[in-house]
Amino acid sequence: MDPVLLLDVILLLLAVAAAFTAITLRNLLGSVMMMGIYSLLLAVIWADLFAMDVSITEASIGAGASTILLLMALTRTGTRERKSGDHSLPALIVVVLTGLVLIQGTSELPRFGDPEAPAHRHVAPQYLAQQVPKVAPPSEAMGPAPQPAPVGEDAPGNFGHHVPNTVTAVLAAYRGYDTMFETVVIFSAGMCLLLLLRPLPRKQEESIDE
Known part of the structure; x- marks a missing residue:
């Protein structure tokens, strides 16, 4: 068995x-810890799929900031969940149907690493053509070599012609809005944590204890 596939399955x-x-x-503290472990495992999975920006965001927000935020909430609510016999059958049906739809959708996606996938046939060649002046001859599976994009300010889609690094050009230009708002999310999470972890005035602490 392929060791990479085995690692992904594990x-x-x-x-x-x-x-x-x-x-x-039932122990909320243990539940929060398991959610942190879950987010950390997802970060490792994203890194294994070479989605490093998503992996870093998942590790910092999911495993880091969210875990600290939930731990701070437990200091105000307690660590034990109250037993409840209420179960919503319609909610369970909606969740199951949503899961089936998602599974059906993923079954139609291209195989991971497939050179014939649309992202490799159309998107990636365009990025490379605009960033790399001379592209190496492609293999038979990759199809014809992409032609270099026209140079100049009026060239269509020529966002990062002046950037020598392809990855930097993709993250800063083609995915500029995505990268910008990921940074905003991380900054907002950090500011929220600073507000939550700040020391409370003595009078406010006494009112909370009462």
Whole structure:
């Protein structure tokens, strides 16, 4: 068996086990810890899929900021969940149907690493043609070599012609809005944590204790 595929399967099973444990635990502190482990496993999975920007965001927000935020909430609410016999059957049906739709949608996606995938046939060649002056001859699976984009300010889609690094050009130009708002999310999470972790005035602490 391919060791990379084996690693992916193990990480996926661990993530599913962590999510299931977080849902079923009655101890809220343990549930928060399992959610942090789940987010950390997802960050490793994204890194294994070479989605480093998503991995960094998941690790910082999911495993880091969200875990600290939930731990701070537990200091105000307690660590034990109250037993409740209420179960919503319509909610369960909606969740199951949504999961089936998502599974059906992923079954039609191209195989991971497939050179015939639309992203490799159309999007990536355009990026490379605008960033790399001379592209190496492609293999038979990749099809014809992309032609260099026209040079100049009026060239269509020529966002990063002046950037020598392809990855930098993609993140800063083609995915500029995505990268900008990811930075905004991380900054907002940090500011919220600073506000929550700030020391309370003595009078406010006494009113909370009462």
